Amino acid sequence: MRISFSKARFLTSAFELDQLPPDQGSEVAFAGRSNAGKSSAINCLVGQKNLCKTSKTPGRTQLINFFELTADSRLVDLPGYGFAKVPRSLRAHWDRVLSSFLLERAALRGLVIVVDIRRGIGDLDQALIDMVGAELPLHILLTKADKLSRNAARKALLDAQRHLPAAEHSLSSLSVVTRQGIEELEQRCRSWLEMATESAPN
Numbered sequence: 001m002r003i004s005f006s007k008a009r010f011l012t013s014a015f016e017l018d019q020l021p022p023d024q025g026s027e028v029a030f031a032g033r034s035n036a037g038k039s040s041a042i043n044c045l046v047g048q049k050n051l052c053k054t055s056k057t058p059g060r061t062q063l064i065n066f067f068e069l070t071a072d073s074r075l076v077d078l079p080g081y082g083f084a085k086v087p088r089s090l091r092a093h094w095d096r097v098l099s100s101f102l103l104e105r106a107a108l109r110g111l112v113i114v115v116d117i118r119r120g121i122g123d124l125d126q127a128l129i130d131m132v133g134a135e136l137p138l139h140i141l142l143t144k145a146d147k148l149s150r151n152a153a154r155k156a157l158l159d160a161q162r163h164l165p166a167a168e169h170s171l172s173s174l175s176v177v178t179r180q181g182i183e184e185l186e187q188r189c190r191s192w193l194e195m196a197t198e199s200a201p202n
């Protein structure tokens with residue numbers, strides 16, 4: 001079945017692993033440093049202004065949010081990382097929950113790591129790439145591309161490319177203001193979600 005991102009609707013939120021929806025079908029997850037532009041990127045992908053709440057207060061999304069696309073496919077919005085004011089116990093909680101989710105979730109087909117194109121890939125992004133890069137297909141999404149000149153954006157893409165551990169991983173840039181790059185993001189997510197759906201037994 002062809003995935004229509006515009007049909008996305010909120011399904012459920014999870015704080016603990018036992019609150020996750022059944023581990024079946026196919027999912028693409030979005031991760032990123034707080035304020036990187038993850039909520040905006042998901043909203044742009046689904047063409048809905050407020051599916052994910054965007055906020056200028058970093059660190060507010062502290063649940064795993066699931067958005068249903070079809071009965072068998074979902075987008076997953078992971079809590080933003082790198083927000084200094086998160087208490088140590090909560091950080092430990094998310095380290096545990098997210099590593100389990102990313103490494104053990106059978107439905108998970110790929111991970112989009114959202115990075116502010118002006119900052120480039122930082123230590124926490126790199127730690128995530130190192131943790132899951134051998135297990136899961138990755139796509140680095142350099143967003144807020146409208147904030148840089150075309151040349152600077154091209155250079156940022158080349159710099160980010162060096163952080164990708166394997167050829168099967170990919171990257172692209174996006175501006176939610178101009179929507180430049182949205183087709184590439186759609187294509188990446190669609191290929192992960194549809195490939196999995198087609199190969200699944202009926």
Ligand code: GDP
Pocket residue numbers: 032033034035036037038039040041053054055056058059080143144145146147174175176177
């Ligand atoms: P999140 O914490 O990663 O979910 O980040 P948000 O999506 O809330 O975005 C953080 C800030 O960056 C907000 O003020 C957004 O309006 C802004 N932002 C996000 N994407 C873009 C973009 O492509 N271009 C510009 N100019 N601003 C963006």
